[in-house]
Amino acid sequence: MPPWVAFAPRSTSLWSGKGIDRFSTSILRCRHAAIRAPSVWSFRSASAHVSPTLINAAASIPSRNEELYKALSELDTAAESFVNKSRLQLALQGLEVEDPVVRVAVLSLSGRENAQRIAQLLLADPLGVERQWEKQLQTTNVEDEKPVLLRYGDENDAHSPSPLFQALSIPSRTLQTHNLEVLVSTLNTHVSSVSPASTLDDSKDAILVPKLQAPSVRGGPAPYPVHKSLVLGDGIESAVAYGRFTSENIDTAGDIVKVVINVSTILDETDTPEESTCLLVNIDTGAEALGSFRKSVANSEHYEQGWYKSGMHSLSHWLTQDLQLLDGHLKPTVKRLVESVVEDTEASILRENTLDLGKYAASSTPQATRESILEHLDSWAEKGHTELRDQLDKAFSAQNWHKISWWKLLWRVDDVGMITSEILERRWLVDAEKSGIYLAGRMNQAGFPGEIRIYPSNTTSQNSPQSNQTHSSSTPPPTSEEGPMNVSTDVRISTPWPTQISASRTQLIRETVPPLQALAQRLVLTTMSTTSLAAALSTLFYVSLQGFGVFESGAIAALGLVYSLRRMQKLWESARDGWQEEVREEGRRTLKVVEDGVRELVTGFQRPVVKGGAVEERRKARGAIKRAREALEKL
Known part of the structure; x- marks a missing residue:
């Protein structure tokens, strides 16, 4: 859990965008100074049961991550104008502990009801009866704009009220085994006009850094960065809306963003290839298969066929993909986040260089x-x-x-x-x-x-x-x-x-x-x-x-x-x-x-004058990117 969420009840001015950036920067600098010293940061949970999915600052950074952690901290200082601070902080949190929490967002394009249903299907235990958290998730007021955050824990855990989301503790083996958190929210594709050069960046930030708006708190929305996002649409209209929202696939491999379209037709197994960036699912078929298996174990064959035909098997595999904790290595999803932050920062610097070169070429007309x-x-x-x-x-x-x-x-x-x-x-x-x-x-x-x-x-x-x-x-x-x-x-x-x-x-x-x-x-x-x-x-x-x-x-x-x-x-x-x-x-x-x-x-x-300070900043940023890449290669 990010520090600003933990401190939310104590301060209202922190919810503004500038306040978050200043707070994030100070936290990163403190971490950088304490790389080789025991950390003094600790956050208390309001729950009597401490959830293992709670992201706390570790007493010391694992030795294998120290070089990469230091390089990313320098990247925040050297490339302050080009790096996405929210995603960078999440990457740094993933390097502070041996088994970091992985955040996954389920973002609906057309209401949150289907998003809550698909989250229930992915996290429910088919061998057990319907639990209280599943009923609570089904009866959650979808008209309420407040997202739902699913964490591992006992169903009776008490949570401090948050103006940003409604937290539910669920005893899901999927969350426990993979140290996972799931945020269920919506994605607004009706964005304001933006410049063509920044359209893709804005849509990527909206998907990988969902904004949580606090209705009763003044200031802008608070960013909640995630490692992976599932974008859920309902029918062809949602697919068209998503296509207008972003002009190209954000991640061609499909391991960071998975676009899922809910259809009412019966699917064949060949309709849902796991390696595809876009999947077709039938939520009703998946719910029917799960319900039949819970009624009787004799319906196992019907459950297996319905689960595969609904497309939920491919989606469940994507959810837990690359979350294995290997000795001496980072989780592949955490490493992919670090690579994505470095690549995006480098792309921002390259885009700025291109703009300056274009201005220079335009002004040097013979x-x-x-x-x-x-x-x-x-x-x-x-x-x-x-x-x-x-x-x-x-x-x-x-x-x-x-x-x-x-x-x-x-x-x-x-x-x-x-x-x-x-x-x-x-x-x-x-x-x-x-x-x-x-x-x-x-x-x-x-x-x-x-x-x-x-x-x-x-x-x-x-x-x-x-x-x-x-x-x-x-x-x-x-x-x-x-x-x-x-x-x-x-x-x-x-x-x-x-x-x-x-x-x-x-x-x-x-x-x-x-x-x-x-x-x-x-x-x-x-x-x-x-x-x-x-x-x-x-x-x-x-x-x-x-x-x-x-x-x-x-x-x-x-x-x-x-x-x-x-x-x-x-x-x-x-x-x-x-x-x-x-x-x-x-x-x-x-x-x-x-x-x-x-x-x-x-x-x-x-001829426009290119400020020497901007050139020097980009030079230092490229040096920090190079050091981060070298540290990544060693891992």
């Missing part, structure tokens, strides 16, 4: 390449402005644009949105956007970043006197109809520049087309209302006033019609002309933003 890219940028900008002018001239002189002239608006009012959106999608910088993608590919090949810094923009702020000005590689601060918005000119947004044209087009469609459509509908409604009102008034005068003839009444109706049509013509043509100008101006502004941003990026990109 001057000739820069000049070539700038020439292509000038050509792209020139062609973009030409395209904007020619294509919009064709669009605004085409038949479609004339379909929404003012005198056709009465029967074409519903086509305004469709026609204006079509102009933007097919005529507004389409070729410039495609050419920009080609130019971005050349820049990426030359090592330049693919993002530029721009100011937040507002396409409807054309009336601002600042809208025609440019500032380096950015657009001016946004304005509103009331004036400039209160936005700091130093605030910029990082965006991939090839998508700037597409984003501006989308913004134009979203912010200018609906108001134009609404204006057209409002003008048509106003025209029809004014005309109808004039006609009604002329009719009323004709009926109610003597001497008011048809000619006079028609004059009033005609006056209303002419006034309403003239008003619609004036307002609609003004709106159409304003929309045309706004579309042209936004196109010029977008081209200018992209051109200035890319030009500043190409001319102003400087």
Whole structure:
């Protein structure tokens, strides 16, 4: 049991992530100083019966493990930024005693009920009756988010309340023989977005270092590292969810992580090869086989067939695999944990080196390449402005644009949105956007970043006197109809520049087309209302006033019609002309933003400075990794 679990009732601030790291570091340093001295660390159990699975600091480290222990302790100090401290501490605990406890996690992808059932099947004694712990495990509230920790011991053992898990002592021969602990919990595959480079590391940590969350304690979840993990899914949906969670197998040999899918079909023995990373099981068949054998020993043949067909035999073998304690050697599972920690640390250092080399290569672009890219940028900008002018001239002189002239608006009012959106999608910088993608590919090949810094923009702020000005590689601060918005000119947004044209087009469609459509509908409604009102008034005068003839009444109706049509013509043509100008101006502004941003990026990109301290840290970390590998080879 990790020290922070033992100390949990005494401190609540220790549950934060930083508190755990500081506490772990101090424990490791104390151990390093006491390698050749008797240990003074001891932890008391609340139980009257001391479970043999309790991990206590030994009085002295076995002599065969001293060199490896020292190398791993140095790795914590030298590679502090690259090593997984939780897994490293578990590895160090495994070197402190002759027969270390092995932790196995059973993590369910779809609720904890099946995970508790499969743990019961793996640890139950088929020769005995159903024990109290099995009933207690079956009746444990699966809605409670608190995981269940299974340890060897008497069923009547009392456990100190823990905010992290519910502990059960069970007299299982499997746990006793192999000095095993089993944590039953869930695995959340719905992770937040992460960078592609860290996706595999994050998923591996989630599986091999489950996070135990204390609902009543402030701070982040506490890590609980394990030696092996069983990931249990239910049906094809769980398999798909696991595939999305991690892009590749964490361990191709299947000895660290075993993916188990519960199916409802009857399995053949060939469907569950033990060496496979993924197994198919039928929990119901396994439970039925165990129940039949407990009813009568005469059902032994039925039990054996059902146990094999359920896939539980392969899973039971995996659970106890590599847990043998050989004289003069580490448990294979403990040794595999040490190897995995060393390999992961080395991979983290290599990844950091690769990032630095990539930055260096990207920044050391020859001057000739820069000049070539700038020439292509000038050509792209020139062609973009030409395209904007020619294509919009064709669009605004085409038949479609004339379909929404003012005198056709009465029967074409519903086509305004469709026609204006079509102009933007097919005529507004389409070729410039495609050419920009080609130019971005050349820049990426030359090592330049693919993002530029721009100011937040507002396409409807054309009336601002600042809208025609440019500032380096950015657009001016946004304005509103009331004036400039209160936005700091130093605030910029990082965006991939090839998508700037597409984003501006989308913004134009979203912010200018609906108001134009609404204006057209409002003008048509106003025209029809004014005309109808004039006609009604002329009719009323004709009926109610003597001497008011048809000619006079028609004059009033005609006056209303002419006034309403003239008003619609004036307002609609003004709106159409304003929309045309706004579309042209936004196109010029977008081209200018992209051109200035890319030009500043190409001319102003400087070589990043690699800090000497980081290089020295990685050098020391590689030395510690080398010493750890040498100590492993001797074992």
